[in-house]
Amino acid sequence: MSTLSPAERALVRMLTQDTQVAAIVGTRVSPLVLDQELQLPAITYELSSSRPMSTPAGASDVISLDFDVFAMAESFGTASDLGEEIRKCLSGRRGTISVPVSGGTVDVVVLGCTHTNDRTDYSPPVDGGRTGVYLRMLSFLLTYRSNTVDN
Numbered sequence: 001m002s003t004l005s006p007a008e009r010a011l012v013r014m015l016t017q018d019t020q021v022a023a024i025v026g027t028r029v030s031p032l033v034l035d036q037e038l039q040l041p042a043i044t045y046e047l048s049s050s051r052p053m054s055t056p057a058g059a060s061d062v063i064s065l066d067f068d069v070f071a072m073a074e075s076f077g078t079a080s081d082l083g084e085e086i087r088k089c090l091s092g093r094r095g096t097i098s099v100p101v102s103g104g105t106v107d108v109v110v111l112g113c114t115h116t117n118d119r120t121d122y123s124p125p126v127d128g129g130r131t132g133v134y135l136r137m138l139s140f141l142l143t144y145r146s147n148t149v150d151n
Contacts, residue, residue: 004031006146007065008047009099010108015043015069018089024082034072040133041073041082053143062111064143071136080120083136090140091115109145116141 004012008031015021015029021043028034028042048066069090071082093113098105117139124132 006106006108010097013097020085021089041078044070061145069138072133076134079134079136087115111143114141
């Protein structure tokens, strides 16, 4: 059973359905950590915070989500290029993304996605296995509305 939220499912769908990103990683997109057995390059992501928006009338169905995306590769150039494709895929993104959930489908209405930060890093090998991993870490702010459309 999957525990991905509709927003996470929409994020994964945006990344794996983008032709430029998918050409580099295929479907190797996962939350938090990368399985040691997965081939690089790959993408991991982490949700930092989620804030429901409110209006003077009370709560609304709009949510603001901070998240980080990690482009991981065995070379700096590949990690940097993958990060650039991720930025182009997500930055300024708007639209409706239908995602399957248990018992139906949910439309995640992306009201806006803003690229807020970008940095690079290197993670040396830990267990003497594969070489170290270069990372390009991108931060985003996603504002969305999630509604059930089919049960």
